[in-house]
Amino acid sequence: MENLPIIILASVFVAAFLAPALHRVLGDRCGLVLSLVPLAGAWVYAEMVPRIMAGQPFVYRHAWVPSLGISLDFRIDGLSLLFLLLISVIGVFVTWYAAGYLAGKKDLGRFYLYLFGFMGSMLGVVSADHLVLLFVFWELTSISSYLLIGYYHNEAKSRAAALQALLVTGAGGLCLLAGVILLGRMAGTFLISELLAMDAAALVAQPGFTTVLILILLGAFTKSAQFPFHFWLPNAMTAPAPVSAYLHSATMVKAGVFLLARLFPLLSASPLWFPIVAPVGAVTMITGVVMALGQNDLKKILAYTTVGVLGTLTMLLGIGTELAVKAAMAYLLAHAIYKAALFMTSGTIDHETGVRDPDLLGGLRRAMPFTAAAALVGGLSMAGVPLLLGFVSKEYFYKALLDAQGAGVLWEVLGVGASVVMVAAAITAGIKPFWGKLLPTPKHAHEAPWTMWLGPVLLGVAGIKTGLFPSYAGAGLVGPAAAAVLGDGGFVADLKLWHGWTTALGLSAVTVLLGLGLYALLPRIRAARGIFGGLARLGPEHGYDNLLSGLLAFARWQTSVLQNGYLRNYILTVVMFTVVLVGWMLPGVVPSPDWDTMVRPHVLTVTVCLLIMAGAIFACLTSSRFTAILALGVVGVGIAMLYFMFSAPDLAMTQVLVETLTLVLFVLAFYRLPVFGNYSKKSVKIRDAILAAVFGTVMAMVVLVEQSSRAADNAVSRFMGENSLALANGRNVVNVILVDFRALDTLGEITVLAIAALGVFAMLRLRPGRGGKEDR
Amino acid sequence: MNSIILATVSRLLTGLLLVFSVFLLLRGHNLPGGGFSGGLVAASAFVLASFASGFPAARRLLVVPPRVIMGFGLVVALVAGLAGNVAGYPFLTGLWDTTLFPVVGKLGTPLFFDVGVYFAVLGVTTLIVFSLGEDSEEED
Structure with missing residues (x-):
């Protein structure tokens, strides 16, 4: 049972393909059965914590395409483990949540197929030790995310958002592929563990490394919605709530951050790392929180603050000190826990009341007590109130900024500014809908089924537990993760709740107070929403639209010429x-x-x-x-x-x-x-x-x-003639070539034939206007 | 096309052509023939049947829809290729049994691959011919 983590990875994919059949048999309850797989995964990964803490990574190798030097190499270290646990645990909750949220939908089976496909790909991304393997899983997350965002496929807006996410992350994926291949050739190995063990300074000094760095950064930035590619993430909120909770807060969008962290020891050796990554992160952070101010939709607020957090994480990795990396890991953990809960609770509100505008919501705590409790804890953690993990991670965030070089007091100003908006957003999303006077809603509000509140409540419990006793999470998860990022086996990180009367604590207090003040001003800011709309129109999304329509026009033109x-x-x-x-x-x-x-x-x-x-x-x-x-x-x-x-x-x-x-x-x-x-x-x-x-x-x-x-x-034909009988047991050389020597070509050809035949069939038998006749 | 001669002859010929197609498929590794030409002969058997007694009858004769045959062929070819992987060799490596069987000779995964090609070609051809033929009949 040495290879349990790999078995888990494989069974997630198996579960994905079984999901539609299972849904046919079990109906809405299939989600509960399916959730056993990530639950088992969470168990297996949790069991690995002591071993990872002791500095013994899990390694698994299996040949895949030996002729290209591609193999199925997996390696689980502290960084991987942190992500694996987040993906599997939140995966369980999201699976439950979807069972309630999408109850009665007839294509729930298809939804689980996509969701588990995504889960498997994500587990693959974070445990791959081979650059090409990582890329393959990376692309799979893009594709499954496309299918999930476009789940409501008969809505044009959903489809456009899905396509936008796919095109932006897909373009980044292509850059990543180029970067990965260049890097592998330059270093002479595609194994990440070998790459990180190399002399980074020598590798960085090689000509062409700048290209590699920029290509890989483009891949990471598009995936993690960094400015100027951030616009796809808020648009992706057309997806159902479980998708937003899973992909767009806890896991997929963090894949880019993961990649930056994974290759940190190598890439950060470049002199360009700090001047590119830190400013991009900072700009993203500010863009995200500023845009969050103008939203009057719970999901959009959460989405923009997620953009802000992704910027924060990127900025911390860009700063790249020991403290900053540790802060990034702690922040990542805290954010995944509270943001997944908040996305789910806001989805519940939408599901049970039909309203997503925070101004029209209030006093729901009596109607939905469990959801309210979970949202309260999530909101307080997001605001960075003491005794919750969000507070601890924000302390480390401030400490890292106080310690950071290169921009003086600007770091603290930006950091506090962003956190102040987070406080206001946290109150809006986590507290406002449930407290105060009960406001009437189109649907009569009542508590959601347990599948929809148990996950957020458990996440809340996790937030409190890790907030009260941060040293467990520190030594077990954050420390090993930070050690893996820094590539320093001896580095032990610990998280503490109390640091004494420090500057960071003062900044935290100021943040909460300013946040409360900002919250009071929010209605006035939102009244000027026109300005934010204008900002969005000036933004990079405009460029995306122009590029896309230009490309389509060009495609139309050249098709009319050539085809x-x-x-x-x-x-x-x-x-x-x-x-x-x-x-x-x-x-x-x-x-x-x-x-x-x-x-x-x-x-x-x-x-x-x-x-x-x-x-x-x-x-x-x-x-x-x-x-x-x-x-x-x-x-x-x-x-x-x-x-x-x-x-x-x-x-x-x-x-x-x-x-x-x-x-x-x-x-x-x-x-x-x-x-x-x-x-x-x-x-x-x-x-x-x-x-x-x-x-x-x-x-x-x-x-x-x-x-x-x-x-x-005539070497080729001589070879075929001489070896036909000896190697392939056939006297008919033509046939031996077809089915043995060049069998891959034949396989390709019959596949093409089949596609052509389906094309003929589709054009003749399925064309509109045939009145939907029975087709065989 | 309601020709009694054609209908009578086709009843005999369809069977013969099918037997011939299997013959071609099995001897292909050592003598002229193989899955591709075998599949084409089999397809022409059904095309002949469709000309003699109409497309619905030809479909009944085929029992399974052409699309399924086509997919079956692709899957067989793929599985024959994957057998190499299971045995620890690269994809599509031929594996052979050393015993000699009558007619076929040695058995090996390339033969199964050829069977896949046979069904894929049969499915593709009948799918195209039937689609085109039934479409023109409906328009008439």
Whole structure:
């Protein structure tokens, strides 16, 4: 049972694919059964804590694509473990939550398929030790996130948001892939553990490292919604609440931060690390919280503060001191716990009352006491009130800022400013809806089913427990995580609740007071919402829209030029390019034909050739479509005979069969074709005739070249001939090539054939206007 | 097309063609033939049947919808390829049994791969022909 973490990873994917069937059998209860998988995962990962604390990472290796040096390498250290626990524990809660939130939806099974697919990919990202493997899981999270954001797929807004998230993170993913490959080639290894053990300074000094750094940062920044790519995250709030709670607060958006942390020892050695990462993080932090001020939608407020927190984490990693890294890990843990709870409670409010505007909500605590309690704890933790983990992490955040170099007092000003807004947002999202006077809501409010409040309540308990006794979380999770990030085995971090009367404590107190003041001013700020709308319009999302519409216009233009639907134009293009590309290489290599040594052709061969030529010419000149088809048939059968004469019976047989079936298809389509007319002008005909003649000449020359070079170098066909029986137990070399030597090509070909057939089927049988007839 | 001659002949020929297609498939590794040409012959058997007695009858003769046959073929080919992985070799490595069987000769995963190709080609061809044919009939 050594490989339990890997078994868990695999079973999450298995659970994903079983989910639709399970939903058919169990209905809404399938979520509870499915949640056993992440629950088991949480258990397994928790059991690993002592071992990781002792500095013994879990390692698993399995060959995957040995020819490319890609293997399934997993390595779980402190950083991985922190994420694994967050993903599995919050995964359990979200699975429960979705069972209540989406109860009765008929595609709940599909939802769980996506959700568990995402969960598995995320577990994969954080435990991968191979750069390519990490990238594969990374892309899987993008795709599953696309499907989850677009879950309400019949709403245009949902689809647009899903597409936007996919395009932004997908573009970043491509940058990451390029960066990862460059880095792997530069270092000579794709194993992350080996990379981090190398001499970072030497690697960083290599030419081209700046490119690697920027590409990898682009991948991380798009994923973690850093400015100027932050806009997709608030838009992704069109997703159902469980998705927002899971992907857009606790896990996926932190993948970018994870990547920065994972490669921290290497990338932070670059002199560009601090000047890029810290400012980007700071700008994101400020953008997020400023935009959060103007929102009147609980989910949007939480989304923008999430952007702010992601900025904070990036900024801390950018600062990169021991204290900052430790603060980042503590902040990450605290944020995941309170934000997941708040996303779920605000989803519950929306679900039970139909309202998401905090101004229209109040006094719900009597109607939904458990949800109110969970939201209260989450809100207080977010505000950084003592005895909760949010307070502890904010203390470390301030300590790290006080300790940071490079921008003087600006760090503290920015940090406190952002935290003040967090306090106001926390009150708005966690406290305001439940306290004060009961406001009437469209739906009569009552407590949600236990599936929807148990998770947030347990998260609240976790927040209190870790807040009161932070040293457990410090030594067990945050410390090993920070040690893994810093690449320093001996570093032990501890979290303390009480540090004495420090500057950080003073800043915390000031933050809460200013936050309360800001909260009082919020209605007035929101009244000026127009300004925020204007800000958003000026922002980078505008650039995204322009880029996208420009790209689409370009695609339309080039499609209308290249894919204009006329078969003759396609053939013209293909032939022309072949003539040009092959033709310009020919001069000089074409041997003059040696007439004397050439074998005199058999009279039968000549006859067949003449027959083919006659058929081709006749097909061009005839004015009846039917005769043209028959004439082409003559050409095809003639070619088959040539194959046969030159001892290629396999080719001949296939050619005859294909000719026959083509004829059948022609006959079937015959009556649907327009009247056979004379459409082309004379000049076009002359052009085509010239091109055809040139093409024929070029092909003849290619044959000559091929013939003359064949004697010298026929290594490939000799290999095939000699090894067909020895290696593949077959005497028919053609077939051995198809099913053994080049079987991958064949597999690709039959797949393409199948796709083409489905395309024909879809166009003919599924097109609109057929009145939804039964299709088989 | 209601020709008695065609209908009578096709009843005989369809069976013969199918037997021939299997023959081609099995001998393919050592003699001319193989999954691709075998699949095409099998498809032409059903195309012939459809011409003689109509598309619904041809579909009944095929029993399973063409799409399913096509998918089945792809899966068989994929599984035959994955057998290599299970045995610890790269994907699509041929595995052979050394005993000689009558007609087929040695058995190996490439033969199963070829069976996959056979069904994929059969499914693809009949799917296209049936779609096109039934579509033109409906329009008439």
